[in-house]
Amino acid sequence: MPFEPTPERAKEIEEILSRYPLKQAACLPLLHLCQEQEGWCSEEVIDFVARRLELPTAHVVGVVTFYTLFNQKPVGKHQIWVCRTLPCALRGGEDLLHHCEHRLGIHDGETTPDGLITLRSAECLASCATAPMMQVDKAYHENLTPEGLDEILTKLGANLR
Amino acid sequence: MLQPQKIISRNYDLPESWTLATFEKAGGYQAIRKALQMEPAKIIDEMKAANVRGRGGAGFPMGVKWSFMRPHPTKPAYLVVNADEGEPGTHKDRTIMEKDPHSLIEGCMIASYAIGAHVAYIYVRDELHLAKQRLWDAIHEARAKGYLGQRPFGAKDYPLEVYVQTGGGAYICGEETALLNSLEGKRGEPRFKPPFPAQVGAFGCPTTVNNVESIASAGPVLLLGGAEFSKLSRLHALNDGGSRLYGVNGHVDTPGTWEFNCGPTINELLEQAGGVSKGRKVKAVIPGGSSTPVLLPHEIFHMPDEKSPMHEWHGKSVYDVPMGVDTMRVAGSMLGTCCLTVIAEGTCMVRVALNLARFYRHESCGQCTPCREGTGWILRIFEKMERGEGTLRELDEVAEIASGIVGNTICAFGEGAAGPALTFVKKFRKEFEAHIEAKGCPYKGSIL
Numbered sequence: 001m002p003f004e005p006t007p008e009r010a011k012e013i014e015e016i017l018s019r020y021p022l023k024q025a026a027c028l029p030l031l032h033l034c035q036e037q038e039g040w041c042s043e044e045v046i047d048f049v050a051r052r053l054e055l056p057t058a059h060v061v062g063v064v065t066f067y068t069l070f071n072q073k074p075v076g077k078h079q080i081w082v083c084r085t086l087p088c089a090l091r092g093g094e095d096l097l098h099h100c101e102h103r104l105g106i107h108d109g110e111t112t113p114d115g116l117i118t119l120r121s122a123e124c125l126a127s128c129a130t131a132p133m134m135q136v137d138k139a140y141h142e143n144l145t146p147e148g149l150d151e152i153l154t155k156l157g158a159n160l161r
Numbered sequence: 162m163l164q165p166q167k168i169i170s171r172n173y174d175l176p177e178s179w180t181l182a183t184f185e186k187a188g189g190y191q192a193i194r195k196a197l198q199m200e201p202a203k204i205i206d207e208m209k210a211a212n213v214r215g216r217g218g219a220g221f222p223m224g225v226k227w228s229f230m231r232p233h234p235t236k237p238a239y240l241v242v243n244a245d246e247g248e249p250g251t252h253k254d255r256t257i258m259e260k261d262p263h264s265l266i267e268g269c270m271i272a273s274y275a276i277g278a279h280v281a282y283i284y285v286r287d288e289l290h291l292a293k294q295r296l297w298d299a300i301h302e303a304r305a306k307g308y309l310g311q312r313p314f315g316a317k318d319y320p321l322e323v324y325v326q327t328g329g330g331a332y333i334c335g336e337e338t339a340l341l342n343s344l345e346g347k348r349g350e351p352r353f354k355p356p357f358p359a360q361v362g363a364f365g366c367p368t369t370v371n372n373v374e375s376i377a378s379a380g381p382v383l384l385l386g387g388a389e390f391s392k393l394s395r396l397h398a399l400n401d402g403g404s405r406l407y408g409v410n411g412h413v414d415t416p417g418t419w420e421f422n423c424g425p426t427i428n429e430l431l432e433q434a435g436g437v438s439k440g441r442k443v444k445a446v447i448p449g450g451s452s453t454p455v456l457l458p459h460e461i462f463h464m465p466d467e468k469s470p471m472h473e474w475h476g477k478s479v480y481d482v483p484m485g486v487d488t489m490r491v492a493g494s495m496l497g498t499c500c501l502t503v504i505a506e507g508t509c510m511v512r513v514a515l516n517l518a519r520f521y522r523h524e525s526c527g528q529c530t531p532c533r534e535g536t537g538w539i540l541r542i543f544e545k546m547e548r549g550e551g552t553l554r555e556l557d558e559v560a561e562i563a564s565g566i567v568g569n570t571i572c573a574f575g576e577g578a579a580g581p582a583l584t585f586v587k588k589f590r591k592e593f594e595a596h597i598e599a600k601g602c603p604y605k606g607s608i609l
């Protein structure tokens with residue numbers, strides 16, 4: 001089944017294209033938009049973006065594989081990124097990641113069996129003065145403690161171990 | 162105690178500081194009105210006089226950068242704002258975008274007008290969703306009022322548009338030419354220089370790329386006057402002017418982001434952040450993001466030349482020298498982004514070096530072989546050291562690998578990765594050797 005954006009997104013694509021002198025510049029914004037709908041950058045999404053922007057498919061594949069935030073396989077309903085870079089690590093970021101792994105019963109990079117949460121470690125998210133921190137979908141959670149973390153995971157509906 | 166400054170951060174504490182109403186009530190959009198009555202060349206002169214050294218880390222004077230822009234007979238010019246804040250330990254630009262987005266929009270308008278651009282792109286890293294939302298909201302508000310658009314403020318026939326562009330989670334896109342490639346919808350691989358962006362930038366057109374904080378300074382500079390702004394700085398004599406944002410993170414009691422006149426010392430900033438946490442002593446400070454070599458408290462500032470304006474700090478601890486672009490270079494590091502990462506006594510420096518080596522291995526774009534392979538080799542050596550499987554020969558290899566990277570890559574990422582790795586080995590060699598000898602970590606891997 002070829003990918004089709006929702007009518008609102010189709011409209012947004014038009015607006016995005018109006019910002020640039022070259023269609024190609026819309027590549028990242030379009031991939032983000034389609035990924036939001038599809039959950040990941042599937043072959044169909046890549047094909048759609050390539051056709052819409054009149055780009056070779058290989059170019060779009062090259063872009064998708066370059067950037068960390070384009071998912072190359074399906075992910076969970078919620079995505080958690082725990083920062084592990086030095087300023088967070090100095091304030092317990094690595095322990096937080098292990099705590100997440102333990103509570104969710106999965107490793108960094110994996111998705112819970114019920115498809116609810118994908119857990120990943122992130123490199124510096126510009127939140128060092130409020131470390132340790134993690135990103136859940138589009139929201140930052142800062143100055144985290146293990147207890148606060150459990151609360152967030154529970155709110156997402158996770159089965160904690 | 163440092164006196165906080167309120168120029169860049171003037172609106173931070175106002176209620177709903179991100180809205181147009183608050184911004185205007187506090188005198189916002191007056192600087193751009195003034196700018197539109199000025200000759201662009203005069204605005205650039207003010208920026209030069211203000212001595213705004215690029216706030217992104219390289220410290221290049223913003224006014225001088227603007228003056229490189231020459232009108233092209235057929236091509237338009239662009240302003241691109243680097244909001245890809247991602248240097249480990251850096252958390253300042255985010256505060257501007259989240260708390261005072263209109264000051265950045267106003268700065269974009271001033272800069273665009275000064276360099277002859279009609280379109281500005283703010284390239285924000287994707288993760289900063291709140292920042293992006295606030296910027297878009299600000300743009301829509303400004304547009305609805307007729308500040309942006311065909312005739313800004315209904316007065317001047319100078320169309321201005323500002324757009325937010327979204328990154329994809331790649332640190333390298335903070336490098337200006339990688340950012341331009343990413344903006345154009347490509348992989349974020351840095352370009353060869355020359356040509357520089359002022360000649361061939363976004364979409365092959367003359368382009369100025371500036372950091373968020375640099376651009377947000379443009380409004381206050383015009384209202385205060387360039388020379389007056391510069392004189393605020395303790396390092397005005399070194400052409401390092403004005404006020405800017407400082408951050409402290411890591412092992413301190415009260416981490417944070419504050420604005421000061423340029424030139425606080427490391428010790429003053431440590432005090433500002435409540436001192437080292439748990440009553441410990443400071444072991445090391447990374448002065449301005451992970452790419453800036455680490456400084457130790459016993460290191461001495463060396464400037465024997467009596468004619469140098471920096472001579473007054475000769476013989477002092479590097480922690481007691483005002484932090485500036487030039488002083489930090491003399492101290493053997495870099496000013497970088499002015500956000501300090503503090504490391505307390507008892508921390509395993511091999512583990513610190515390993516953490517950052519992993520970051521650089523992950524973020525190397527892979528375009529140049531020395532960096533792509535070298536960052537991986539350095540990481541493997543540090544991993545072996547921390548596991549207690551390292552050898553002295555491998556420790557010496559870090560220097561070889563690092564010198565193989567430096568100067569042999571398209572962009573400065575290589576230096577940013579190799580320099581700190583080399584410095585960690587050089588300044589904490591005994592700790593690395595202790596790991597080799599003990600066949601394990603004598604600090605039990607402690608990083609907290």
